[in-house]
Amino acid sequence: MKKVLLYLKSYWKFALLAALLMGVEVTMDLLQPKLMEKIIDIGIAGMNLDFVLKTCLLMIGITIIGLFGGVGCSIFSTIAAQNIGADLRNDLFAKIQSFSFKNLDELNTGNLITVLTNDINTIQRIIMMGLAMMVRSPLLVIGSFIMAIITIPKLSWIIVLITPIIVAVLLTVNKRVYPLFYKVQQKLDQINTVIQENLAGIRVVKAFVRSNHEKERFRQSNEDYMLANITANQTMAVVMPLMILILNLAIVAVVWFGGIEINQGNLQAGSVIAFINYLMRLLQSLTMLGMVLIDISRATVSANRVENILKIEPTIKADHKQDDTFEIKGQIIFEDVSFSYDEDGEPTLSNLNFTIEAGETVGILGETGSGKSTLIQLIPRLYDVSSGRILIDGRDITEISPKTLRKQIGLVLQEAILFSGTIKENIGFGTGQISDQEMVEAAQIAQAEEFISSFKDSYDSPLSQRGVNLSGGQKQRLSIARTLALKTPILIFDDSTSAVDTKTESLILEALQQKRKDTTNIIIAQRISSIIEADKILVLEDGQITAIGTHQELLTTSKIYQDIYNSQFAKEEKNYA
Ligand SMILES: Nc1ncnc2c1ncn2[C@@H]1O[C@H](COP(=O)(O)OP(=O)(O)O)[C@@H](O)[C@H]1O
Ligand SMILES: [Mg+2]
Known part of the structure; x- marks a missing residue:
């Protein structure tokens, strides 16, 4: 995780801006219940329409500022996250290119593809969300906590009582969910391996009439993945209703004890409403924090997998x-x-x-x-x-x-693997730039000139992926020409x-x-x-x-x-x- 976080360093300005703007949004958010309290207790209770209107306008103003904060935060966190993702992908790809045959023997292509796509996407998403939520949730938790106590100091015991309960629930759920999401990741790996192997060998599969067997193999991996996901999300699904139950119980307590205070003339209705509002924000942001923590642990799994590849030393360098x-x-x-x-x-x-x-x-x-x-x-x-x-x-x-x-050293490998592109591009693959004369000479020695000329577009004829539109012997001759073009x-x-x-x-x-x-x-x-x-x-x-x-x-x-x-x-x- 550490190494991946270091990638944030290049984009710290965007990250900081995102965090600051989120701070603006949270502050505006925390002001709302206070204004509502004033509208009710001063404006409505005192029948002061002018005050109500002014405060409403103020609320709208604050909402707009908050909105700008939120939008700005997502813009800058997106910039940071996408850049980090792109950097990670580039570095991983470069790393894989540096691997020797021995390194490659030890890795599995399905796994590499999952890391390059899925894992990096997860990291990207978490950075984007994390920049917003990791700032928003703790600020909102602390802010609501303080504001609620300021609003009605007498009822602060309700908050002090439920906060640890909620934290305990979230911690328990997190502990159970983390290994589940780890499993989800592994299953996804399996799926990618099956897909990758199957697509690479789809012709063999067809020729051997093994489609059903392969479908079964895929179905199995797919089902495992689905089940792992369902279990993980089911466990997560318990969280929300539990939170709502706790929240409702707390609200009942606030209304009950707040009502007594109102009857005694110690409190006004607006304060109770503001208090309930802060309570809701507190619970919401605590739950959000729990989710973010789960997401972060998921990202840790992904980040570790990325790091494991980044830290492999090429055996030949x-x-x-x-x-x-x-x-x-x-x-x-x-x-x-x-x-x-x-x-x-x-x-x-x-x-x-x-x-x-x-x-x-x-x-x-x-x-x-x-x-x-x-x-x-x-x-x-x-x-x-x-x-x-x-x-x-x-x-x-x-x-x-x-x-x-x-x-x-010009090497014509046993397996003639060509790339999609024109014949010319394939013959010039190793040289970067090849003159027509050199290209034709290479093709002539490889006895490929004749069949290439017979194609409609000659050397500009396109090859499909891996050259499947050629015969085996044609592929071999093109791959010989490709090596000859190097003049080694x-x-x-x-x-x-x-x-x-x-x-x-x-x-x-x-x-x-x-x-x-x-x-x-x-x-x-x-x-x-x-x-x-x-x-x-x-x-x-x-x-x-x-x-x-x-x-x-x-x-x-x-x-x-x-x-x-x-x-x-x-x-x-x-x-x-
Ligand atoms: N990448 C590899 N990892 C492990 N063993 C290999 C690998 N490639 C080839 N071998 C083994 O090395 C032996 C020699 O293979 P190879 O050099 O390809 O033989 P040949 O080209 O003469 O047919 C075989 O027993 C094969 O199983
Ligand atoms: Mg051989």
Whole structure:
């Protein structure tokens, strides 16, 4: 909560103005019963119409001033709250962008979305209300208390008696309601997770005819959320009738004892009415204070969740000692590199040792799950090695700033994820600004030029969300073009031609050899044909390198390579026979 409150600091002027204006409203509000008392006791009792009229005008004037105070307060508290909300959202978003893959593995997207939207909205709302109510309620409580006692000192015992009762009731309710609202928040999280997962995978859900199952899952979360909300609000609902009961009992006491005093000629009717008015204000504002406290505790839940994200340290981050001008030529050395996804888990990669010279093309072959994707993600430091080190041109990659490093390593991820926007925007995604010539060149190497030109708007054709209006192979080629546009000295392809036919694939590889002669290429492939011409092929088994060599060498030295070769080429001969 503390950290979130610090955001108020930048907007303290608005907060202060809001509080001051609320003070004006409360003061005006507290004057009303006093004026009413005068109208009744002096104006009406003395049949002084002139006095009644003047006092009425005064009351109207005071109401208008109070109104300005109230409106002004909400204007300034809104400004403060909305600004704080926007700042929080920006900082959270920036924080999430700074997270490493390891950080992201540990977070859940549904939760992140709830925090970025719902939690920040709650904080915003509470700040807005809090600025008004946190000033209004205590001032009104104290003010009414004092004014009532001044109005009829003899009846002050009624107020002294009921105030602690009300406070006790409110405290009891609050204590019960807080955990309930905490639960509401958790259920909402669950709902968001279900929605998020379902929307991301809606095509899979449909294809597997799992709509009913998913609907049930959603219905369950939705019902849990509803029930949690109902329980919380039901508990809250007890408050109002209880307060009204207490208020009515107090009014009866005031009328009773006030009546006796009036009969004895010690009091006038106007004073009793004013007293009852202050009593009502007192109770009202106490109840309001109770509600505000509940809201504040809800906001505390939200604020803590925001803070929990803000305080996560990115596991990989830049520091000023790192080189941010380093220019990569392309040699990559793995020195006894091991890696595991969680600290005390089984190693996913163990003791990798190999060298890739600048300008070489290296293939990586291995079963799914053998650690190929993991291996290549270590090179741009998407994950950090658990032990050993990786050198690029002789320099430990941890000594190079992550930004500088990643800018010079082109990575085509296994999953071709595109963004909504035009094809041009997608190809230029990593470059910021791309010339038409560069764009077309990248598309040509990726063998995407042909199908792009066949579209009505060519490079300006829009892609829908994540590029669903393209075939798998088209998506892969666009994502290759996007990486090629960066013109990096190192290129890594993580099984990026799996959805492309072999002929197109060999055209891509050929074009790469011609147009990007000096780059270091690392190609993960399923088919031996994709890497048959590589300078070196690494065979990965269970996170270990079991063979290194050219195609010819491996055919004679590696049993597993022979097996893969035989299975693939025997099959292909059959296929084309
Ligand atoms: N983000 C992750 N968190 C935990 N384990 C992972 C993660 N990604 C992959 N793994 C595990 O690491 C192993 C190697 O995966 P991966 O490198 O993707 O294999 P490949 O690319 O060769 O198919 C697998 O057993 C997989 O379950
Ligand atoms: Mg993989």
